[in-house]
Amino acid sequence: MEKIAYFDSSHEFPEEIISAAGFTPYKILGNVHVTNESSDKFLPAFFCPAAKSWLTEALKHSKDWSGIIFAQGCNTTNRHFDVWKLHVSSPFYYWLNCPMKDNIQAGKFFKREMFEMIKKIQSHFGVDISTEKLQQAIMQSNEIKTRLQHLSSLRSFKDIPNRDYLEIIKKSMQLPKKEVILILDEAIIEWNARAAFPAGTSRFFLTGSDVTYEEWMDTLDECHIRIIRDDLSIGERYFTNLIPEKKDPLDALVEYYFNVPRPATKPAIQQRIDNIFEVLDETQVEGVISQNLKFCEPFAYDSVIVNNSIREKGYRLIHLEREFTPVKDQQIVNRLNAFTEMLQEVSK
């Protein structure tokens, strides 16, 4: 099945429309192992390196994609769209306006935007995106989300390295959806058969910028930290809610995307904090890791208020800023080890 790639700085993009059109929605996630030399030519040094890596991927692989769609997200998204139109070749480019607000007017606006995108995809590719097809795609998305919810819940009491969790979510966002369901079913059997949660390992909640590469998750494992809950878009934000079943699938998509836990790219900081507290009330953790990728401004700005609120509630929290690199950062390892040691001392 051909792919339509999408640029999405959080979880804004209604990939169900792409599935209903008969394409595989492919979330561009870049590759931390490939140098950003090719995209450095077009963007200044202070641009988010994760998004630069997406441009690097597009410059090399856009010929494998039937089209590229941008979902309005952080400021990086807007600038990238302008650059990509000039330098990345693709037979189909589209910009989807995703509203910042989540009120009634914003809902009407988003529905109209999705409707316009559907019309454009239909006319460009000569496909029919019927109500029935959209409903089927929504059901398929929900099948994936339900399985991911199950897998995610196993992190608290089974031996699931942080890398395994990230890998399975990335596959869910990039592979053909039928294949994803088979992979998730196999993983459910395999993860359920795993050993119990490893002794001497601390349970943590992870918040902040999206983590796109497994090596950073390995660092946490090395420090005997397991992420058992998170609020990342390449994480729980992708599957926390199911898409409601409604007669009008576009109404269902509006309701769904407006109820996804809000990221820092939306002006909804209190909603973000409330969601974090809900998760922390549901699941006991020993600590919270807040991190932002260098030059990720939305999450860096939010982190001060969000982290103060979490600390005021009595949670132990460490904030880290990380580089975009697969190479282990020894300073981060030292800080995490010192933090977990301090937690153990306090709990004695």
Ligand code: SF4
């Ligand atoms: S890491 Fe931050 S700056 Fe980069 S795309 Fe994501 S939200 Fe935007």
